[in-house]
Amino acid sequence: MSFSPLINELVESLTILPGVGRKSAQRMALQLLERNRAGGLRLSAALSRAMDGIVRCRCCQNFAESDYCPVCLTDRRDAEQVCVVETPSDLAAIESAGGFKGRYFVLMGHLSPIDGIGPDEIGLTILAKQVTEGHIKEVILATNSTVEGEATAYFIAQMLANTSALVTRIAHGIPLGGELGYIDGGTLSHAFSGRKPVSND
């Protein structure tokens, strides 16, 4: 390709973004150069600030700008409930749904022995310590409903079985607005085995 070295370097660097191939990277680079150099410089500054400035919260492992994240620092959240999620975007999804007012514990992944990711790598020893030493009454497992997510949830439940905390798993079943004819078999049998008595109050 007949671009100058600086443009080639920019195109190459843009391909590290997930979902961006060579062709999209080229389009991005040329569009920034042609129309939005100020935006490109802003993006450059934001990138370097975030890469250098973001650390992990010492309490919940989520991304934070200081030792503790805002959720762990505030007094207005229920410290007796801890919701375990795999990633910061899962946390963000739960927060934007609203309703949950407890704290979080972000694994930043899931158990995956084949990749060398064991309990220590996702901070489960820290979680166990927090549950044993603290006054956590309920641990809500909100890992993904994938094979790895389920295995991680099962492992955590086993790990916390002898503590005083109640360990719960978020419900799996038919999503709101879902039509039975379009739901897969696995979800349907989950929905049946997880059925609850209808209360009349």
Added chain:
Amino acid sequence: MSFSPLINELVESLTILPGVGRKSAQRMALQLLERNRAGGLRLSAALSRAMDGIVRCRCCQNFAESDYCPVCLTDRRDAEQVCVVETPSDLAAIESAGGFKGRYFVLMGHLSPIDGIGPDEIGLTILAKQVTEGHIKEVILATNSTVEGEATAYFIAQMLANTSALVTRIAHGIPLGGELGYIDGGTLSHAFSGRKPVSND
């Protein structure tokens, strides 16, 4: 969304990239933070270097790192042929196809009076001057086969009609490997009106 301000700023900045919405920007930001901080810093550096260091070639208007681009500086290209293209990626596509050994003139757009883009904005006065004063023998119009591209090609042909240079337009017709049954009507009639006698040598 419950991200820290630095992450929100990064997500916001990433959405200036073409084809990147809020959700993809969030995925990009978190993936960089989790797995590739070094890559993120490299991208930041490449961005700021390119935004600050890329200028326009004084001869062909293409992106360059100094006053003249490599294609205009070299002696090994035919200075008597000039190929007019709309964007640097068009130039890159022609270069990677190989075969053309002349020089280029990059319009960085096309005529679009409704957006206030006239002949001066895309450098047509510079092109006219180069053709009148230089020793250019052929101007090959390789603007896109869109309404704006065709209008721009027609305008340039009119503008250069009284000069000694031959003005040509790249051929339009059936692409190699194309089956007639799947080709649109416009292309087919173009292919018929542009037919050439079969030579027997």
